[in-house]
Amino acid sequence: MEIFIQRLIKGIILSFILLTGINFNASAQCTLGKGDVVITGYDLQDGGTPAGLDDQFSFLLLREIPAGTDIYFTDFGWTSANAFQADIQATTDGVIKWTSDKIYPAGTEIYVFCKYQLKAFDKLNAPAGTVTGVVETVATRANPPGPDHQYMSLGIFSGDQIFAFTGSVGVPTLLAGISMNHDNGSGTSGWDAALTPLTFAADRSMLPAVLSAGAQNMSVISHGDPGDPAFNTGYTGRYKKTAGGVTAGAASTILNTVNTRLNWEVDDNGNHYSPFLTGETFIVLGASFSVQPADKLNQCAGSGTTFTATAINFCALKWQLSTDGGGSFADITDNAVYSGSTSATLTISNVTGLNNNRYRLNATGAAGSVSSNNALLTLSSQVINLSPTLAAGTYKTAYSQPVTVASGGGAPFVYTLVTPGTLPPGLSLSGSGVISGTPTATGTYNFSVNVTGACVSSGSQNFTLIIAPKALTATFAAVTKAYNGDVVANVVFDPLNAASGVVAPDVVSVTYTSAAYNTAAVGSAKPITITGLALTGASSASYTLNPVVVTGTITTATIVPTLAGTITKVYDGNTTAALTGANYSFTGKVGTENVALNNPASGTYALKDIGNRTVTVTGLTLTGTDAGNYTLSTTSVTAPGTITSATIVPTLAGTITKVYDGNTAAALTGANYSFTGKIGTENVALNNPAAGSYNLKDVGGRTVTVTGLTLTGTDAANYTLSTTSLTAPGTITSVIIVPTLAGTITKSMMVIRLPH
Numbered sequence: 001m002e003i004f005i006q007r008l009i010k011g012i013i014l015s016f017i018l019l020t021g022i023n024f025n026a027s028a029q030c031t032l033g034k035g036d037v038v039i040t041g042y043d044l045q046d047g048g049t050p051a052g053l054d055d056q057f058s059f060l061l062l063r064e065i066p067a068g069t070d071i072y073f074t075d076f077g078w079t080s081a082n083a084f085q086a087d088i089q090a091t092t093d094g095v096i097k098w099t100s101d102k103i104y105p106a107g108t109e110i111y112v113f114c115k116y117q118l119k120a121f122d123k124l125n126a127p128a129g130t131v132t133g134v135v136e137t138v139a140t141r142a143n144p145p146g147p148d149h150q151y152m153s154l155g156i157f158s159g160d161q162i163f164a165f166t167g168s169v170g171v172p173t174l175l176a177g178i179s180m181n182h183d184n185g186s187g188t189s190g191w192d193a194a195l196t197p198l199t200f201a202a203d204r205s206m207l208p209a210v211l212s213a214g215a216q217n218m219s220v221i222s223h224g225d226p227g228d229p230a231f232n233t234g235y236t237g238r239y240k241k242t243a244g245g246v247t248a249g250a251a252s253t254i255l256n257t258v259n260t261r262l263n264w265e266v267d268d269n270g271n272h273y274s275p276f277l278t279g280e281t282f283i284v285l286g287a288s289f290s291v292q293p294a295d296k297l298n299q300c301a302g303s304g305t306t307f308t309a310t311a312i313n314f315c316a317l318k319w320q321l322s323t324d325g326g327g328s329f330a331d332i333t334d335n336a337v338y339s340g341s342t343s344a345t346l347t348i349s350n351v352t353g354l355n356n357n358r359y360r361l362n363a364t365g366a367a368g369s370v371s372s373n374n375a376l377l378t379l380s381s382q383v384i385n386l387s388p389t390l391a392a393g394t395y396k397t398a399y400s401q402p403v404t405v406a407s408g409g410g411a412p413f414v415y416t417l418v419t420p421g422t423l424p425p426g427l428s429l430s431g432s433g434v435i436s437g438t439p440t441a442t443g444t445y446n447f448s449v450n451v452t453g454a455c456v457s458s459g460s461q462n463f464t465l466i467i468a469p470k471a472l473t474a475t476f477a478a479v480t481k482a483y484n485g486d487v488v489a490n491v492v493f494d495p496l497n498a499a500s501g502v503v504a505p506d507v508v509s510v511t512y513t514s515a516a517y518n519t520a521a522v523g524s525a526k527p528i529t530i531t532g533l534a535l536t537g538a539s540s541a542s543y544t545l546n547p548v549v550v551t552g553t554i555t556t557a558t559i560v561p562t563l564a565g566t567i568t569k570v571y572d573g574n575t576t577a578a579l580t581g582a583n584y585s586f587t588g589k590v591g592t593e594n595v596a597l598n599n600p601a602s603g604t605y606a607l608k609d610i611g612n613r614t615v616t617v618t619g620l621t622l623t624g625t626d627a628g629n630y631t632l633s634t635t636s637v638t639a640p641g642t643i644t645s646a647t648i649v650p651t652l653a654g655t656i657t658k659v660y661d662g663n664t665a666a667a668l669t670g671a672n673y674s675f676t677g678k679i680g681t682e683n684v685a686l687n688n689p690a691a692g693s694y695n696l697k698d699v700g701g702r703t704v705t706v707t708g709l710t711l712t713g714t715d716a717a718n719y720t721l722s723t724t725s726l727t728a729p730g731t732i733t734s735v736i737i738v739p740t741l742a743g744t745i746t747k748s749m750m751v752i753r754l755p756h
Contacts, residue, residue, distance in 0.1 A: 030315035030364050034215035035251065036063040037071060037164045037175040038258045041238030042220075043272055044156040044181060046115050050147035054113035055154040057162055058238070058277055059176075060258065061108045062251040062284055063315065063366045069100040071175070072134065073114065075152045075160050077205030078177075081197045084169060087138050090202040093160075094151035095135035095169055101128070106251065106284035106366035111276050114152040123277045135169065156235055158182065158203035159190060177211045179219035181234040190219035214252075216259045224268025233268040240265040241278035248283035250313050251366045286367025287314040293361060293372055298380035298410045299351045300455035308345045309372045311363035319346040322358040326374050329360060348377075355379040381408035384451050384459030393439050395470040395542045396503040399427060400436040403461075409453030418460065421447030424467045439467040442542050469544040472501040472535070474510045478528055478552025483629045485590040489515040489528045489552055506539035517554060522629045525551040556631040559588040559622060561597055563639030567615045571646040571718045573679035577603040577615045583639075594624040605641050610718050615641035645720040648711060650675040650686055652728035656704040658694075660732045666692040666704045672728075683713040694730050704730035 041058040057073070074095040076084040087093065096114055104110075110128045113119045118131040137150045154160045159182025165172035179190030182203055191207040211217045222234030239258050247254055257263055267273065291310035299305050311317060319341045320329040332341040337354075339347045346359060360374040385406045393399040403415055415433035423429065424445045427437040433451065445465045452458045479490040496502050496509055513532025528550040535543055562585050567577050581599045589595055603617035618636040651674050656666050670688045678684050692706035707725040 030063065031173075032063065032065070032069070032071070032166050032175060033173065033315075034175055034211060035255050037061060038216040038255055039162055039164065039176055039178040040109055040258060041111065041273070041276060041278075042154065042162065042178070042180050043236045043276065044154045044160065045235050045270065045272060046153075050116040053272065054117045055115040055152060056111055056113050056276060057154075058109055058111035059164060060254075060282060061104055061110075062106055062254060064106050064286075064368045065100055065104050067100055067102045069104075070166065071098050072096070072165050072169070072172070073098065073112070073152065074135070074163050074165070074169070075154055075202070076163070077161060077192075077195055077201065077203075078163070078208045079195045079197045079199075080206060082208070083197070084163075084172070085195075085199075086197065087135060089198065089200050091138035092150070092153040092155070092202045094133070094137045094153070096151050097132045097134050099130050099132065101130060104128075105368075106286070107282035109277055109280070109282060115150050115154070116147060118151065123275075123279060125275070154180070155203045156181070157232060159232055159234075160203055161190070161205040163208075174208055174210050174215070176216035177205075177208060178216060179205065179207075180237065181220065181222065181232045183221050183223075183232060187223075188221065190221055191217075214255075216255065218259050218261055220261065220264060220266060222266045222268055224266075234266040235268075235270060236273055237264055237266040238273060238276070238278060239263060239280065241280045245279065246281045246283060248285070250285045254282060254284060284366040285313055287311055287363040287365025287370050289361075289363065289370070289372045293359065293375035295376040295378075296351075297376065297378045298405075298408070299377065300410045301352045301379055303351060304347065304349045305351055305377070306345050306347050307359050307361075307375055307377075309361040310344060311361065311365075311372075314363040314365045316364040317342050317344060318362045318364075320360050320362055320371070322360075322374060323356075325356070326358045329358075329362075329371075329374075331362075332359075351377060351379060380410040380453070380455050380457060382455060382457045384409035384413070384453055384457050386449065386451060386459060386461035388461055388463065390435070390463055390465050392466040392468055393424065393427070394468050395439060395442045396506075397470060398436075398438050400434060403429075403433040403435065403449055403451070403463075405451070405453070408459060409451070409457030410455045411453065413451050413453040416450045418448035418450055423447055424465060427465075435465075442467050442469050469542055470501055470503070471546045472496055472508065472510075472543050473546045474500060474533075474548055476530065476548055476550040478515075478550055480553045480555060482555050483520070483522050483557040483590070485520055485593070485629075487517045487520045489517050489550075491515045491528065491530065491550060491552070502539075502543070506537075506542070508535055508537040508540050508543050510535055510545065515550070517552065520554070522554050522556050524553045526554060528552050556629055557588055557590060558633050559586050559595070559597075559630045560633045561586040561620055561637050563603075563615065563617060563637045565639070567603070567639055567641040569641075569643055571608075571610050571643050571679070573608060573682060573718075575605040575608045577605050577617075577641060579603055579617065588630065588633075590629075593626040593629070595622055595626045595630055596624050597621075598623050605643060608643070610643045610645045613641045613643055615639050643718075645718055646677055646679060647722050648675050648677040648684065648686075648719045649722045650709055650726055652692075652704070652706060652726045654728070656692070656728055656730040658730075658732055660697075660699045660735045662697060664694040664697045666694055666706075666730060668692055668706065677719065677722075679715075679718075682715040682718075684711055684715045684719055685713050686710075687712050694732060697732070699732045699734045702730045702732055704728050 038060050040060045043056045046055045047053040075093045109123050110120050120128045120131050122128040133151045140150045161179045163177045164175040167173040182190035184192045192204045195204050195206045220234055220237045224233035225231045289311050293307045293309040296305045319332045321332050322329045332338050334341050357377045358374040361372045362369055385408050387404045387406045391401050414431055417429045422445055424439040426440040429435050448462045450460045476491050476493045502508050511534050512530045515528050515530045518527045564585050584597050584599050598621045600617050603615045605613040607613050616638045620635045622630055652672055653674050673686050673688045687710045689706050689708050692704045694702040696702055705727045709724045
């Protein structure tokens, strides 16, 4: 009974705390609000003991927070009384507080052990802030000191919910909410349509109306048991890592992405995710400016003005002031001079005393604070100083130039011409200070301008305006010439007209005295200098001539080569013609320039055979230091040529011998003949007469003569015999007389008989 009374008293005390709204406020640059935190994962499967695996969840910061920021988390349900359940209606639910130990940037993901251990870690498993138990579950308050005390005991089978909030438990500023593994009976949502404050249920909750938009409000339902389709199996769930591992965008974009059920993964098999966090990188875009504040210059003393800038992705705005030229800035607070210091537009009621101040807007967003460009505020002087310089004009060319205020006064300004004073003919001064028109005369003009402006301001300035002659463009062209050793150029030009820049009815023309190439050498695009250029005509004084750029071409001079005389050789069986320098001549050289032919040492007869043949020489080139200025009319030349016949010298070989036969005839064979003078293996031979004549028919040493020699063979026509008759030593030997006995010469034989 005593234990029951103690528990009852603790429950009453806790109910008092919840209802009276003890403040657990956190300080930040921007007050944390709904949508600044999202739950990114949960695991409802603890080990059942303080030493086992703890219930856990993870959350993502969508806004930078300073050290010392408190964020509360609870699994109490939200009731129709627009408040959290009393602890006696949800005895396993509780409240914890996470406190930042340093500045945490937007995009930081932290996971928390929320049931027993009360610890927090970042995605690198390093400790991240501190976790403090605020409301212990009714179920463990009576436990003796030790670890067995529970705070947020997340329901595994029945499901549960987690809310993030700031402020107080009784009057919370809700940041985010998620329903986990709880089905309200619809099969599509875990949020209950109604929950009265007196309903006893730790797994039920309504969706707070404040979280219905602009904040996390999702529910995760999974029925993965095929044997019992109504059984809740989504014990563990988390935001699913993207293919690229990065979720980036404005805080609202990331909120919508994480708050989409299709972007989550759920394990229906009772497993734990390890590591718990997916390692996704979250990049939250911070505040920036789409419109910068503009300078407010020459404001009248006693008047008011405004500065406006447009920021995006911000949660707080603050205008700041610099009185040292932008070196340092201080926050502005609303007072008699300033209003709207925390809005996009700063209103200044009276600018007196604020000359040269600079203003900027500081915007705080998810990634901290950024500042706009600074804008300058200046007050006008009652003395107006005009810029003393005007741009020069050009004859008969449209002119428009404002007279500008250098300092002092305030808009609107009114300008008048001071007399006496003369503007260039054709120009006028408008009341708004623009000198415009088309000047019709050249020269230098002096005049003064008065100006009056707001803030009872005025001033004057003397001006000198020069109207320069109008530049004309003359079009010259060079006539191409052949190289002749001098630099004289022949140029022609088009008459000056409107295209040249002449304005009707003006009459202007151009003349010159001479034109010369930069060198006499052959070349293209060679610069030509024109001397004595001048404009003439009635209106020439109002014009000037743009620099004239003329180029021209000097082409090569032509050298005409020839072969001199008739080129002759004795037949040698080929078409080669031997040449010397004396065979060549040419025309076209300028003066004594160093240019010559290469004088090839050989040419070619049209045929190798004897007769009148044309000789052709190819490969002619020019030599000499000036050869580059010339071109050959041809690289080949011809001349008449003659090939004369080669001489064949015949001979009779050896001594020609016969036995006296009473006549002078000498019998010969081819072996008796030989000759010299044949070219190679050409087809030419002697006719080799078969008979000659001894000078006497008698025995003794005689001379043999052969006549009628001729040449035979297909190449015989290319040869001439040195002689048609030959002589050689000959011998007629005596005839041998062979005597004989005529008839039969007979004689008797004597027989002698011997005795037996």
